[in-house]
Amino acid sequence: MYRLSKLKYVFPIGLLIAFFLDGALSNVFSGAFFSYPYSMVSHLVLLWLVLGYFFENEVQIPLTGFAVVTGIAFDLYYSGILGLFMVLFPLIIGLTRAIGKYFSPTFLTAIMIYFIDLAVFEFANYLAYMIIGIAHASFSSFLLYTLAPTLALNLVYFVVLYFPISLLYAHYNVEPRS
Amino acid sequence: MRKFFSNQRLVMIVVILVLCFGLMGGSVALRNRRSTPPLIQQFGNDIVGFTSTVVAYPVNAFQSGVNSLSELTNAYQENRLLKKQVTELAQVKVRNQTLTEENKQLKKELKLNHSLTDYTTVTASVMTRTPSSWQNQLIINKGETSGVTKNMPVLSGSGLVGRISEVNKTNSKVELLSDSNEASNRFAIQISNKSGKTVNGIITGYQKSTGLLLMGHVTSKVKVTKGTKVITSGMGGVTPKGLYVGKVAKVSEDDYGLAKKIYIKPATNFNNINIVTVAELDS
Known part of the structure; x- marks a missing residue:
């Protein structure tokens, strides 16, 4: 039960920190992240949400709800264009669930699924911004200069943060004695 | 399926x-x-912005710590260079003061209240940057309550960096000149060469591969040399006159050979901005 678990505090706090770290890291390391022609986009929020699915076990975190709320905050605060991330975050959660149920959750399957999630996420982001006229990049340059570096950065995040976060969940994911 | x-x-x-x-x-x-x-969006942004500072503060503190460490290593050299400049600066400052005084008196005599060079500034610090490869946007910690309004020019370091694109009560968004949104970098600018002749125009684009600003469709015959300073011209009535944009890097003909294209090297690196100044035209 999510409501009885200590994760009820830990999960939202982690989500909040991930949300703000995305922007803060993009600002602090903007020289490294956005050096021409490559641009790496930090997606710690996505990492936190997807890892939430892998580590929740019996707790059943209401991930879709959290995804919608963070999506709206992301739209309003970061991009100023409402409507994209509020749909995209829950979509990725759904995708992770759809693929994840066929595999037993190990590090290797998790990183594969996260890879697919990231690729779909970035592609949908590119497509939507292309349609409303914010992105002006050809598909090949998107693949080479945005998708590849972004995947690299976020997979590094994943490798570095997977075990610490799994320990965190193991520590807090204990049902209180009733 | x-x-x-x-x-x-x-x-x-x-x-x-x-x-x-x-x-x-x-x-x-x-x-x-x-x-x-809309009000609801402003409200949401203000709340998020407030909590954002809590997380952004330690990260920024860490960065400034690293920065000051790296600056420490060449402090001695820099200090010697700067000392020389400071002595010259004192003279310039005094002269500037007298000229400003004189300017004020002359304006009074002409009954000219506000000209295009009169502006007040609001200093703000950068909270975060949009984590996206399609938008070059900063979020700063001053908003409507500090007198920031939409479309005001934003300066950092020694030059122009962008324009206010959205204003909330306590924070606002800045679109950098490097943003691909067409409205973000259309500033009216002017270049004056050594003989005092002026070329007027607007910034028409940003070349990502070289990091240069573009001033296209220049039909004027005035000769512009490399290294000439570029400033805003104040035309259009939103941007004050005399904000430093950068230096001319290259002059070339445009694709049809009819007009000139002037490439401008921006004065500030758009990827390392911590403190910005928002300029407001007095009126």
Whole structure:
């Protein structure tokens, strides 16, 4: 039960920190992240949400709800264009669930699924911004200069943060004695 | 698969897609038209912005710590160079003061209250940057309550870096000159050469591969040499006159050979901005 678990505090706090770290890291390391022609986009929020699915076990975190709320905050605060991330975050959660149920959750399957999630996420982001006229990049340059570096950065995040976060969940994911 | 695309699901997906794109299109249109976003959006942004500082503060502190460490290593050299400049600066400052005084008196005599060079500034610090490869946007910690309004020019370091694109009560968004949005870098600028002749124009684009600003469609015959300083011209009535933009890097003919294209090296590196100054034209 999510409501009885200590994760009820830990999960939202982690989500909040991930949300703000995305922007803060993009600002602090903007020289490294956005050096021409490559641009790496930090997606710690996505990492936190997807890892939430892998580590929740019996707790059943209401991930879709959290995804919608963070999506709206992301739209309003970061991009100023409402409507994209509020749909995209829950979509990725759904995708992770759809693929994840066929595999037993190990590090290797998790990183594969996260890879697919990231690729779909970035592609949908590119497509939507292309349609409303914010992105002006050809598909090949998107693949080479945005998708590849972004995947690299976020997979590094994943490798570095997977075990610490799994320990965190193991520590807090204990049902209180009733 | 058949179950996935059942009728109900399909209708849901289409409705969500339409809603999503409607919202996106609507908010883009709204952003271009209105001076402030709807109240509910402002409210949300203010709350998020407030909590953002809590997380952004330690990260920024860490960065400034690293920066000061790296600066420490060449402090001695820099100090010697700067000392020389400081002595010259004192003279310039005094002269500047007297000229400003004189300017004020002359303006009074002419009964000229506000000219295009009179502006006040609001200093703000950068909270975060949009984590996106399609938008070059900063979020700064001053908003409507500090007198920031939409379309004000934003300076950092020694030159112009962008324009205010959205204003909330306590924070606002800045679109950098490097943003691909066409409205973000259309500033009226002018270049004066050594003989005092002036070329007027606007910034028409940003070349990502070289990091240079473009001033296109220049039909003037005035000769502009490399290294000439470029400033805003104050035309259009939103931007004050005399904000430093950068230096001319290259002059070339445009694709049809009829007009000139002037490439400008911006004075500030757009990827390392911590403190910004918002300039407000007095009126």
